[in-house]
Amino acid sequence: MAQATAGPEIERLVQLLARLPGFGPRSARRAALHLIGRREQLLSPLADAMRVAADRIVVCGACGNLDTSDPCTVCRDPGRDTSIVVVVEGVSDLWALERAGALRAAYHVLGGVLSPLDGVRPEHLSLDGLVARASRPDTRELILALNATVDGQTTAHYITDLVAHLPVKVTRLAHGVPIGGELDYLDEGTLQAALRQRTAM
Amino acid sequence: MAQATAGPEIERLVQLLARLPGFGPRSARRAALHLIGRREQLLSPLADAMRVAADRIVVCGACGNLDTSDPCTVCRDPGRDTSIVVVVEGVSDLWALERAGALRAAYHVLGGVLSPLDGVRPEHLSLDGLVARASRPDTRELILALNATVDGQTTAHYITDLVAHLPVKVTRLAHGVPIGGELDYLDEGTLQAALRQRTAM
Secondary structure (H helix, E strand, C coil): CCCCCCHHHHHHHHHHHCCCCCCCHHHHHHHHHHHHHCHHHHHHHHHHHHHHHHHHCEECCCCCCEECCCCCHHHHCCCCEEEEEEEECCHHHHHHHHHHCCCCEEEEECCCCCECCCCECHHHCCHHHHHHHHHCCCCCEEEECCCCCHHHHHHHHHHHHHCCCCCCEEEECCCCCCCCCCHHHCCHHHHHHHHHCCCCC | CCCCCCHHHHHHHHHHHCCCCCCCHHHHHHHHHHHHCCHHHHHHHHHHHHHHHHHHCEECCCCCCEECCCCCHHHHCCCCEEEEEEEECCHHHHHHHHHHCCCCEEEEECCCCCECCCCECHHHCCHHHHHHHHHCCCCCEEEECCCCCHHHHHHHHHHHHHCCCCCCEEEECCCCCCCCCCHHHCCHHHHHHHHHCCEEC
């Protein structure tokens, strides 16, 4: 007996909410009731924010960031050292680095990493745009800020080869012990890297 | 350095998503990127569904269910035995019982349960409406489908006393419901058994 309990509108809201990451049918119903109970404070503003996002967010033609303007807020920022380009897999990595706030440089979003298992090949990534940026005379350094996974490191090596003929310097993020991390809980690869790349006190 | 990374529109979307139950800043950012990456399939339909919900969902004047029509889909269903009124704490409980599909009866949503600790007193619940429904000559039975918690059971006894002068039969769910459990979290088999084995108060 799959009776319609509350009309198709709420059912549709629940079904769409259930497709959010981390949500299932039960948490989606809970979220729907939470939203309907906070109509003016949350549901209506969220509907508007989503409509704005759906209508106005574009991919920045320069770096691949998401924004309502192209070039994006980061690319239009005059205070950045655009001779350094931080290469990231996705927009969430760009946001994470911006939250860290360690470097005011330019970015280049690859849109993924090479992954033979998932069928991601070089033509699926924005590598042409990256080579074009690396070829510009004012680009001094590419920082490969890719995940320390097999696919991330494979991609880092691929990019290094791709720009080897250019005068640009290519670096990658340091490997080591995370701040606040305890040695006892770290994997051997991280400890080995941290020992190899030890720095003077 | 709290730089604006992606313009205020995405920030606002993330902040609103972070207020969903079970979401925090990190999962909200993940959800925002998930939505923006599925603009036509998910973000735009979800914005529309939320707008419809915000504009059109009303509380059913007869039972307290949420729907886009008043009376609601359940109350307008001609195939229901309206001589039986299932009394529930909230709309999520009504939905849970409907999913179980064990009984096609009418509902009455209390809007809470009595709770001295939380300051919920009889005047905060829709008890007048319940007594009015219980007084109708065609109402034969009230099924108190309240949580098996102290507050739920206190409320059940309060309602039993409230309608004791009426000829209506008052039953409660069988103790298939685990003590301390909440209806919204139960599997359908347990809810079906609890409805079938309801006992006189």
